[in-house]
Amino acid sequence: MTAHQIKSNGYLLSILSVFLLAIPSLKSAKEQPLLLACLIAGAATSILGMVLRWIADKKTQRKIADAQGKGDAALHENGRAASAGR
Secondary structure, eight states: OOHHHHHHHHHHHHHHHHHHHHHHHHHHHTTOHHHHHHHHHHHHHHHHHHHHHHHHHHHHHHHHHHHTTOHHHHHHHHHHHHHHTO
């Protein structure tokens, strides 16, 4: 598994944890509209932040590969080779 794949899986797990933490809170938040709005906004912004970091990482990896003149195919090869050497 490449470093980029590990990072992507980490973001997915973080998104899952946001949902798992929000589910129990929904029961009490349903009774208070402001609390519900804060819960939804907090979960949404957390997920959005993770998605933006993932997109930024993907763009950075693509720029590195392009700067090395290798493109996307080599990026995945280098990621495998780099992770195998660790």
